[in-house]
Structure formats: C-alpha cells, structure tokens
Amino acid sequence: MSISPRLNRFDLSMIVISLVIGMGIFATPGQVAQYLRQPSLYFAAWLIGGLVSFCGALTFAEIGSEYPTTGGFYKVFSYCFHPAFAFMINWILVLSNAASVAAVALIGAQYINPIIMPAALQNELGIKLTTITSVLILYVVNFLGVKTSARTQSVLIIFKISLILLLCTAVFKSNTVPDHTILHTSSSVNSISAFGLSLVAIFFTYGGYQQTINFGGDIINARTNIPKSIFAGMLVVITLYLLINFAYYSVLGINGLQHQPALAATLAGIILGSVGYKVVSVLMFASVLAYINVNIMANPRVYYAMAEEGILPSLFKRVNPRTQVQEFSLSFFVAAVLLILFFVNSFQNVLSYVMFFDTIGLSMAALCIFILRKKRRNTDASNVYRIKWYPWIPLLFIICYWFVTVVIFIEHPFAALICLCAFIMGLIIYFFTKLRQKPTPIRNRKVDDLY
Numbered sequence: 001m002s003i004s005p006r007l008n009r010f011d012l013s014m015i016v017i018s019l020v021i022g023m024g025i026f027a028t029p030g031q032v033a034q035y036l037r038q039p040s041l042y043f044a045a046w047l048i049g050g051l052v053s054f055c056g057a058l059t060f061a062e063i064g065s066e067y068p069t070t071g072g073f074y075k076v077f078s079y080c081f082h083p084a085f086a087f088m089i090n091w092i093l094v095l096s097n098a099a100s101v102a103a104v105a106l107i108g109a110q111y112i113n114p115i116i117m118p119a120a121l122q123n124e125l126g127i128k129l130t131t132i133t134s135v136l137i138l139y140v141v142n143f144l145g146v147k148t149s150a151r152t153q154s155v156l157i158i159f160k161i162s163l164i165l166l167l168c169t170a171v172f173k174s175n176t177v178p179d180h181t182i183l184h185t186s187s188s189v190n191s192i193s194a195f196g197l198s199l200v201a202i203f204f205t206y207g208g209y210q211q212t213i214n215f216g217g218d219i220i221n222a223r224t225n226i227p228k229s230i231f232a233g234m235l236v237v238i239t240l241y242l243l244i245n246f247a248y249y250s251v252l253g254i255n256g257l258q259h260q261p262a263l264a265a266t267l268a269g270i271i272l273g274s275v276g277y278k279v280v281s282v283l284m285f286a287s288v289l290a291y292i293n294v295n296i297m298a299n300p301r302v303y304y305a306m307a308e309e310g311i312l313p314s315l316f317k318r319v320n321p322r323t324q325v326q327e328f329s330l331s332f333f334v335a336a337v338l339l340i341l342f343f344v345n346s347f348q349n350v351l352s353y354v355m356f357f358d359t360i361g362l363s364m365a366a367l368c369i370f371i372l373r374k375k376r377r378n379t380d381a382s383n384v385y386r387i388k389w390y391p392w393i394p395l396l397f398i399i400c401y402w403f404v405t406v407v408i409f410i411e412h413p414f415a416a417l418i419c420l421c422a423f424i425m426g427l428i429i430y431f432f433t434k435l436r437q438k439p440t441p442i443r444n445r446k447v448d449d450l451y
Contacts (some may be wrong), residue, residue, distance in 0.1 A: 003070050003217040006324055009225040011150040012215060016233025018157045018294040019208035023104055023287070025164070025241055026264045028201040029111045029248050030443025033257035035198040042254060045195060046245050046401075048203035050238040055397040057209045057234040057368045060385050061227035065385035066294040068226060068370045070217030071305020073210060080371040081364075083309055084429060088426040089361045094302055096357055098333060105131045111281040131341055138293045139334045145159035145323035146218060149297050154421065156290035163264075163283035164240045168247045170267040196407030205241070207358055209234060210365060214301040218324070300329035311433055348433070355407050356419045364399040369394050 007015075036042045060311050073093075077086030109130035117126045142149040212230055221224050248257055251267060266286060268276035298317075304326055308316035316329045370391065376384075387393050409416045 003301075003319055003324055004223065005218060005220045006147050007115050007150055007215065007218045008220050011136065011154065012219055012229035013233045013236075014154045014157050015150070015215065015294055015297070016209055016212050017161070017236055018153055018290050019298070020206060020233070020237045021157075021160055021164075021240070021287075022100075022205075022208065022291045023107055024201075024205035026204045026284070029263060030257050031201045033254050034197045035194040035201075037254055037258075039249065039254055041195070043245070044360070045198045047240060049199055049206055049265070052397055052400045053203065053206035054234055055393045056362060056366060056401075057230050058227075059369055059394040060210050061212055061230040061386050062385050063365070063372065064213035064216060064226035064367055066369075066376065067213075067221045068216035069305070070212035070214070070220035070304070071301045071308070072216045072266060074302050074305040075308075076213070076307075076365065076368045076372075078309060082367040083286055083311070084427060085238055086309075087430040088423050089304065089364065090302055090306070091426040091429065092422050094299055094333075095359055096338075097295055097299050098336040100342050101135075101292050101337050102131075104288055104291050105135055105341070108134065108285045108292075111288070112285040115278055128341065132338060134289060135292060135334060135337055135341075135380055138289065138296055139330070141293070141323060142296050143323075143327065143328055145291065145325060146297070147324075149293060152377045153290060153293050153297065156286055156293060159283055159286035159422055160290050161236075161240065163287055163325055164244050166245045166271065166283070167264060167267040167280075170270045171250045172246050172442055181204065193407065194409065196404060199400070199404050199409060200408060203401070205359070207362070208239070208363055214298050214305075219303075223383050223385065228351045242405065255396070266338060280317075292379050296330065296334060299333045300326045303329040303332070311430065314413055317446060325366070356405070356412075356416055357422075359401045359405040359408065360419075360423075363398045363405070366394050366401075368397050 022386040031041060031043060036045055047324060063076055064072060067079065074086050077089055095259075105391045106127060113122060113126050113130055117130065117335055121129065140154075141152050145294055212226065212233075216222050216226065219229075247267060248263055251270060257263070265282050268280035270276075272279055301318040303312055304319075306312040307314055307329075316332070317326065318328055341362050369387075373390075
C-alpha cells in the first residue's frame with residue numbers, strides 16, 4: 001500500500017514552523033553574542049542568517065514542487081546524483097535526528113519535572129521517566145494516523161509561537177538599559193572567523209525546513225502547496241526570531257546575552273514575576289513536544305524512500321491504508337530514540353557535530369535544483385514553482401553554507417574529520433548492502449513519471 005495525500009497547506013505550514021523552531025532560539029543567541037560583541041554585527045548576523053535560510057527555503061520549495069515524493073530528501077539525491085550518495089548523506093542524518101530528538105526530550109523533562117514530579121523524583125531517574133513517557137505518548141498519537149499527528153502538531157506549535165510572543169512582551173516591562181559598549185576584535189581575520197562561527201549557530205537555529213520535502217506524498221496538491229507552505233512558514237519563523245532577539249537585546253544587552261544561560265526564564269520573570277518560571281516551563285515543554293512530534297512524523301518517510309530503492313527491507317515501506325502510518329518504520333524510529341535516551345545525558349553532547357552534517361547535506365541537496373532544471377528543460381513545467389532571480393538565490397545559499405563548512409574545518413578539524421569518516425562509513429554500508437542483495441528488475445522511479 002502506497003502513501004496517499006491527507007495533509008493540506010495549513011498542516012504543512014505548521015510542520016515547516018515546527019521543523020525550524022526547536023530549542024535553538026532559546027540558547028544560541030547567547031552563543032552568537034559571545035562571537036559578535038557589537039550590536040550592529042549581532043543583528044546583521046541574524047538578518048543575514050535569515051536571508052540565506054530564506055533563499056535555501058525557496059530553493060527547497062522548487063525542489064519539492066519539481067519532485068513531490070515521499071522521502072524527497074533521499075529521493076532527490078538518488079535521482080540527481082546516485083543512490084550511494086543519497087544513502088551516504090541520509091543515513092547519518094536519520095541517526096543524528098534520532099539523537100537530537102532524545103536530547104531535546106531531556107531538556108523538556110528538565111523544565112517540567114519541578115512542576116509535576118514529587119521531590120523524590122527530582123533527579124536523573126525522574127527526568128528519564130518523564131522523557132520516555134512523553135516520547136511514548138507521542139508515539140501513540142502518531143500511530144493513530146498521519147492526520148491525527150498533524151492536528152496535534154498544529155496545537156503544539158501554537159503553544160510554541162505563544163511562548164515566543166509572550167517573551168517578546170518583556171520589552172515593554174523591562175527597565176534594563178542595554179549595554180551599548182562596542183568591543184572590537186583584534187583583527188579582520190578574527191572578525192571573519194567570529195562571524196562564520198556565529199553563522200554556524202544561526203544556521204542551526206534556522207535549519208529544518210529541508211525535511212518538508214519528505215512529505216511530498218502526503219500533501220494534497222503538492223506542487224502548489226509545498227512551495228506556498230515553505231514560504232509562509234519561513235516568513236513566520238524569521239519574523240519571530242527577529243522579534244525575540246530584539247527582546248533579548250532590549251532587556252539584557254550584549255553583555256547580558258553573553259552571561260545569561262536561561263534566556264527564556266529571565267524574560268518570563270520580568271513579565272510574570274514569581275509565576276513566570278512555571279508558565280514558561282509548561283510552554284517550553286509544549287515546545288519540546290512539538291519538536292519531538294514533527295520528527296516522529298518526518299523521519300519514517302526517509303525510511304520509506306530507502307526501502308523503495310531496496311536499501312532497507314520492504315517492511316520499512318509498509319503503510320496502514322486507513323491511517324497512512326508506516327507502523328514498523330514509526331516503531332523503529334521511536335525505538336532508536338528510546339535506546340539513545342539510555343546513553344545520553346545532555347543536549348550539547350549529542351548536537352556537537354550536527355551542523356557539519358547539515359552544511360554538507362543541505363548545500364549538496366541545493367545543487368539538485370540545477371540538475372533538475374537541466375533534466376526538465378524540454379518539458380512543460382507550467383505547474384511547477386520556479387524561483388525568481390535564478391540562479392542567484394540558490395548560489396547565495398550554497399556559497400554561504402560552504403563558507404560555514406570551511407569555518408568548521410578550520411576551527412574544529414577533529415570534529416570535521418570524524419564527520420567525514422561517518423559519511424565514508426555510510427558509503428561502505430551502502431555497497432555492502434547492495435552486494436548482499438539479489439539482482440532486481442525494479443528501477444528507480446523517474447521524475448518524469450510524476451507528471
């Protein structure tokens with residue numbers, strides 16, 4: 001049974017927002033302020049990061065419209081390059097996504113446990129219990145059907161947007177005068193390096209929209225709704241990010257941003273006083289649930305694409321015809337998350353190398369737009385979304401991400417080496433899997449078949 005379209009444009013717009021707004025916006029502004037101590041540079045970095053990310057979102061909007069299929073982030077690599085390259089990029093992203101979900105779930109438990117748990121469970125055991133329970137509840141929700149999980153996602157993302165808007169009102173209640181002291185860096189080289197490192201954190205905070213194309217088979221009228229949903233969702237995200245950064249700066253100043261780890265709690269205390277912590281804890285927990293839920297929805301679709309090409313067993317692409325749920329793939333991803341939860345204890349330990357994978361994966365995926373246009377140049381594309389100012393928009397996105405990749409290489413060479421080894425390991429796994437398979441006449445579905 002194949003996947004049938006069940007999600008509308010609003011559903012996908014909420015998914016886009018959920019994929020992008022994770023926990024980064026509540027932590028990375030402090031990190032950016034440590035690299036860029038001048039307010040003008042700080043806000044310039046967030047504006048440039050938003051502009052580049054919007055260019056990336058438009059690029060993926062065209063790719064998603066051109067190639068609307070389940071597990072699109074895998075399939076487009078397979079079609080434009082080679083299935084081996086597609087697996088090399090995607091296998092590590094799926095693993096890192098499971099690890100990210102586990103780490104973010106731990107953060108949510110740390111916020112909510114002081115409110116819901118007795119004193120005897122205000123410890124690591126209590127945090128693990130809350131985390132596992134949360135993941136299992138969302139597993140059941142997703143098992144009920146893709147439409148049920150999409151509706152749940154819409155409710156959770158409304159809580160997340162409400163949290164950000166609530167924190168932004170601290171601007172009107174704070175009497176703090178921001179510190180406008182300008183601290184100059186020692187050299188232009190250091191300035192370029194600092195700006196690049198700030199973009200690493202900012203691109204991580206803006207990332208996630210690329211997973212939208214994994215829902216190509218789930219979207220009603222995908223060619224129209226994928227680009228419009230990405231466009232609308234990213235506009236909301238960029239607006240919210242700029243608003244909350246203005247609130248952070250207005251209340252804390254650059255120095256305060258550098259030395260205040262609990263940004264959300266600080267702003268909540270200004271707005272609501274002693275009850276602010278409890279209110280923001282509940283909203284932060286809802287925000288975490290939104291991130292977990294959308295990843296439980298998205299990642300099994302990548303398994304589906306891999307199974308269609310014979311890299312994974314056919315069991316991974318089985319779909320319940322009534323609920324449109326990949327029951328085995330869903331269970332496999334949740335099991336991976338729960339397994340990781342037994343071994344990780346902090347958010348930072350899990351995500352230290354994620355951005356390097358993203359810069360390579362997203363920049364290479366964006367190159368597919370040129371290949372798709374070349375392959376489709378002699379066909380009618382009147383019903384396909386086309387970027388204006390092509391090729392400058394995708395080129396700007398790719399060049400900026402390659403710049404960040406070089407910065408990571410220079411600043412963290414050991415981490416870059418480990419990541420490259422992981423990519424190579426994926427290539428080895430692919431060819432080992434293919435050698436063990438019996439020859440099959442089934443060929444990859446061409447993009448022309450989608451028209």
